[in-house]
Amino acid sequence: xxxxxxxxxxxxxxxxxxxxxxxxxxxxxxxxxWYKQSAxxxxxxxxxxxxxxxxxxxxVPSRFSxxxxxxxxxxxxxxxxxxxxxxxxxxxxxxxxxxxxxSYNEQFFGPGTRLTVL
Amino acid sequence: DxxxxxxxxxxxxxxxxxxxxxxxSTISGTDYIHWYxxxxxxxxxxxxxxxxxxxxxxxxxxxxxxxxKSSTLIxxxxxLRDAAVYYCILRERNAGNMLxxxxxxxxxxxx
Numbered sequence: 001x002x003x004x005x006x007x008x009x010x011x012x013x014x015x016x017x018x019x020x021x022x023x024x025x026x027x028x029x030x031x032x033x034w035y036k037q038s039a040x041x042x043x044x045x046x047x048x049x050x051x052x053x054x055x056x057x058x059x060v061p062s063r064f065s066x067x068x069x070x071x072x073x074x075x076x077x078x079x080x081x082x083x084x085x086x087x088x089x090x091x092x093x094x095x096x097x098x099x100x101x102x103s104y105n106e107q108f109f110g111p112g113t114r115l116t117v118l
Numbered sequence: 119d120x121x122x123x124x125x126x127x128x129x130x131x132x133x134x135x136x137x138x139x140x141x142x143s144t145i146s147g148t149d150y151i152h153w154y155x156x157x158x159x160x161x162x163x164x165x166x167x168x169x170x171x172x173x174x175x176x177x178x179x180x181x182x183x184x185x186x187k188s189s190t191l192i193x194x195x196x197x198l199r200d201a202a203v204y205y206c207i208l209r210e211r212n213a214g215n216m217l218x219x220x221x222x223x224x225x226x227x228x229x
Contacts, residue, residue, distance in 0.1 A: 004161070031215065043162070043205075043219035056216070090161045094215050105215055109161025 003027065004110035006091050012116045015081060021113045023074040023091030030096045032074040033107065034066060037088040049074060050096065081117045088112040122206045127224040130196045138191040138223055140206030145186050148211035153180065153191050155202040156222070162205065165191065201227045 004025045013019050025032065034046040048056035049068040063085075065077040074091055090112045094105040123141040130136040142151070152167040166173055166180045168189075173180040179192040193200055205222040 042221055045216065045218070048216075092161065106164040107162075107215065107217070109163065111159065112161055 004091060004093055004108050006089075006110040006113050008113060009111065010114045010116075012118065013078070013081065014118050015083070017081075018077070018079040020078065021076040021089055021091075021115075023076075023093075023110055025072055025074075025091075025093040025108070025110075027093060027108060028095075029093040029108070030071050031094045031105070032068060032071070033092040033094075034074065034076055035090040035092065035109075037090060037112070039087070043090070047076075078115075081115075083117050086115055086117045088114050122208060122220050124204075124206050124220065124223045126221065127226065129226045129228060130193075130200075132198060132227055132229050133195055136193040136196045136200070136225065136227075138193075138204050138206075138225065139188065140190070141188045142206070142208055143187045145208060146210075147186075150209045150211065151180065151182060151186075151189050152207040152209055152217065153178070154205045154207065154217075154219075156205070157199075157202045162219075165204070167209075196225075196227050198227050198229060201225055 007022045030051050032049045036044045036046055045058050046060045047066045052068050052071060063080050067075040091110045092107040094107045096105060150167055150169050153165040154162040155165050156162040166175055166178050168180045168182055172182060181190045203222040203224050205219050207217050207219060209217060
């Protein structure tokens with residue numbers, strides 16, 4: 001399989017459940033990202049991992065807990081979510097997280113996990 | 119952060135060129151202009167990016183105004199598969215790969 005894959009594609013959970021979203025990339029990239037896309041808001045960056053180290057946490061509530069065991073896999077652990085957390089959660093990867101300047105590494109996105117919190 | 123303004127939606131006819139505008143009047147001298155698009159039920163995909171000069175690739179062309187306060191993404195021949203939300207994004211030079219998405223333009227292509 002190639003590209004960025006996400007499982008599950010759809011998830012329905014109650015507010016007391018614990019679940020995990022999985023992202024896997026087969027592109028040999030070293031940076032991975034979690035984004036949230038709500039119905040009425042623009043795409044929001046949540047977390048960034050560069051070479052398995054978290055480099056960005058965009059003020060995300062602690063009920064979202066990311067894990068990056070290696071450069072190919074990224075997880076988002078969910079617990080005690082709220083209905084307003086219902087959204088499309090997108091994973092992306094890029095060759096590496098550049099420090100700036102003129103170089104840019106394109107981000108490759110997965111198809112997302114549609115999460116519904118009841 | 120410098121912001122972008124795009125029309126909420128646009129319509130185009132199949133096999134005709136499409137010009138998608140983006141205003142970014144507060145752009146700084148070192149901000150790059152990126153375009154991504156999101157097809158239905160998919161994650162965003164990179165289209166093109168540039169700094170000052172016009173850029174061409176296999177997907178599209180990017181025309182940047184001389185004062186850099188606006189830019190236009192050009193699809194030379196729209197197909198039904200080009201129906202998507204197109205995002206114009208400014209990336210700060212020192213922001214590395216960090217992207218801040220806005221609302222985008224929903225492009226509808228009529229057969």
